[in-house]
Amino acid sequence: MVTSVKPKILITLGDVAGIGPEIVVRAWLKPCLHELCCPVIVGDVKRLEATLRHLDYSAQIVQIDSLAAIWETQPHQLICIQSTSENLDSIPLGEVNPRAGKAAYDFLIAAIDLAMNRQAAAIVTAPLHKMALKAAGIPFPGHTEILADRTGVSKFAMMLYGKGLAINHVTLHVGLREVLAGITHSNIVEKIELLHEWLCMFNGSPPKLGVCALNPHASDGGLMGDEEARIISPAIATTQSKGIRASGPWPSDTLFRRAFQGEFQGVVAMYHDQGHIPMKLMADWAMVNVTLGLPILRTSVAHGTAFDIASHFRADSASLLEAVRVAVQWAKQSNVRS
Secondary structure, X not given: OOOOOOOEEEEEOOOOOOOHHHHHHHHHOOHHHHHHOEEEEEEOHHHHHHHHHHHOOOOEEXXXXXXXXXXXXXXXXXXXXXXOOOOOOOOOOOOXXXXXXXXXXXXXXXXXXXXXXXXXXXXXEOOOOHHHHHHOOOOOOOHHHHXXXXXXXXXXXXXXXXXOEEEEEOOOOOOHHHHHHHOOHHHHHHHHHHHHHHHHHHHOOOOEEEEEOOOHHHHHOOOOOOHHHHHHHHHXXXXXXXXXXXXXXXXXXXXXXXXXXXXXXXXXXXXXXXXXXXXXXXXXXXXEEEEEOOOOOEEEEOOOOOOOOOOOOOOOOHHHHHHHHHHHHHHHHOOOOO
């Protein structure tokens, strides 16, 4: 048998109390997934079986211990690496549960370790729940921080990508009162450089980047704060001296309009909602979460666990499929082999 030239992509189940298992199964049963790559689920066999029953789908679950045995995948066979010792049978849908939080962490750690050992080209993650992680005693707020810790990197960023535009954030999962402490010269330079490097690789050419102001109207010459003149502008100048095509700080209400019209390929936002809200409005299901700065490739859906609809089994797998597509393109562009 000839081995597949398609990249192996690991897909984690995320929090099993949410829509993770459902969107993974829905995506798996679509032939387009298998045309893109050789996917392998990192999760829990019994939870997959329960999801198949709920969806009234007929498919076989094949549990494997090694990725070396995988040559091709088919929609009627779900290939799964059992990756947790937690008993997930009785976990109700739509509720925070520490066992689900611990299992989501286990799935991610298993996938990271396989990717770090070059047994897979990339990881694509289904959503986890921050409160479930906390209930399980996991000392990280989300995927991004777990990935950075496990891979041993200190310079990293969460990026949103959709419809040809990339947005990353200087500060991320912190309260608004903590944002100011994270708006530093070094943090801004780091995030601009990470976004520049990724877009150079992904698009094959140096991008044009726009950097958001922190204050309304970019402070109007100091009338509403001085962070633009004191911190953000000097950081942009530092990256420009390195040949990076960054400009700003621009008022975010005008910058995003310009970016959506194609003037910029990337935007650096100062805090979570400044970048997330316009991107989610613009890209919708075509948006993907990407972690920058890692020694491995990782993409994710750009939505949460959706506890409110988890028991209704009407979730959409479009974002997961888009995350796989971006991971495959990224792997090919960066010559990552599995």
